[in-house]
Amino acid sequence: MKWPGYAWAAGATFASTLVALGLDAYFHVVNVALVYLLAVVLVALRFRRGPVIVVSVLNVVAFNFFFIPPRGTFHVDDPQYLLTFAMMLGVGLIVSGLTERVRARAQAQAALEIEAETERVRSALLASISHDLRTPLAVITGASSTLAERGERLGAEERAALAQSIFQQARDMSELVTKVLQMTRLESGAIKLERGWDSLAEIAGAVLRRLHDRLATHLMMIDLPDDLPLVRVDASLIEQVLANLLENAARHTPPRTLIRLRAHVAGGEMVVSVEDFGPGLPEGDLERIFKKFHKGAGLGLAICRAIVELHKGRIWAERLPGVGTAFRFTLPLETPPPMPVEALAG
């Protein structure tokens, strides 16, 4: 980045000398000096101090050599030209100082704007999180204080119900906090993929077990071909993607809606889909739901996108013809490693 500045400085001197030589026949030597000054200002506008000093000095030298009598020498007959040289140098330095300052101010302004934007996003995030935390906290505070202060006056059933709702709300809250942390880590690049050869069917099996209670209200259909190739992924992260998509489908469709988990290979990648046959997404941009804290989606889909993109895959939503929604993501396929001999035998 530095050397082009000096190259431009030398070029500017060369160009202004050519122009000045052209003007020389018709104009006074003072105007010729102004051509050199213009070159200094132009270089100062574009480059930092170093090239400006270089172009100022080169211009003085060239001006002296070509235009100050005796021409063709560096000798100066009339001492007043020394003042001209000093002026040319001085103007160059002052202009470069001024442009430098303007540039610094512009940069500071840009930085401020970025900071303001970050701040805006952060406070939106905070507002959204604290909103999501407030309800569970209110329930927990209320229910637990009731148990602590009035517990003995309540029947066993009421006590159990209060304790249960504390448990439930605390668990939801902890999940939210985990998600916020996860999103922060994904955004800051703190997550390094721990990739290994893994089976999508296995990951799916683990997710279905973990979410068993939450998906029990819906009809689950698993459609994973027997010969699905292994993928090289960070299994814990892909598990989160599947879990978020399945939970999302269950949360946004009425009970007993069919949810289908599918995977197939197409064009050198694996396409994994979570399809639901619910009422479908409302009109609007299908991209927007992957934004942080888009209404209803919370952080889940934003986390999915970050994880899938870390794996060099894509994720998107589709409206299914007729009724329902599909969330699909891709995972690149690589050549699988050699298998142990016994496995090949059967």
Next chain:
Amino acid sequence: MNPTILVVEDEPEIRQFLRTSLKAEGYRVVESPNGRRGSLDAGMHKPDLAIVDLGLPDFDGIEVIRRIREWSPMPIIVLSARIQERSKIDALDTGADDYITKPFGVGELLARVRVALRNAIRASTGEKMLMLGPSSVDLEKRRASKDGAEVHLTVIEFRLLGCLAKHLGMVVTHKQLLQEVWGPTHVEDTHYLRVYMKQLREKLEPDPVRPKYLRTETGVGYRLVADENSGMEP
């Protein structure tokens, strides 16, 4: 006499919760607020089981596990936060027997404790018969059947099952399995496990897509659950 459980945990509130729920089940509880104390208490009280938090203030919970393992095979269960994926695996590879991710419910905790204590007893008597729903496996006679019909398992498949059965109900890491079944040169070859677990599930599980007995602990390893303890939570 009731089993004694050592709890190494720095957060007083979590210690209290552990103490209350463990005592209610009839266990005797010894509490240590840090790693140094925990290592000493393990030697002094000779507990039947240790619960070790991974995020201790003085030194890593993994160091506690290492010190206990120098002299005792007592079951060790680690408590880890969701974000400590890596140190959880390290703890298991250092010799911990199982883990629970914070926050956890009491049911999950007690199930883990019960399985670990039962397994510690079994390790000395040696039980070789696995009941997996419609399937049963006799590890000693190397015989397996599903729905009454004989099922052929390969040598490697038996070895894999045997390795999981040694820690019945508890998690076994990829590294441990690969090392024990294929040897130290194959500890990175996780794809071997994917292939063999798929085969085993197809041969033994009632529904291989949603395995009930040969469970995946994503990113960590596998857990074999037989009928006697399949009531426990995942």
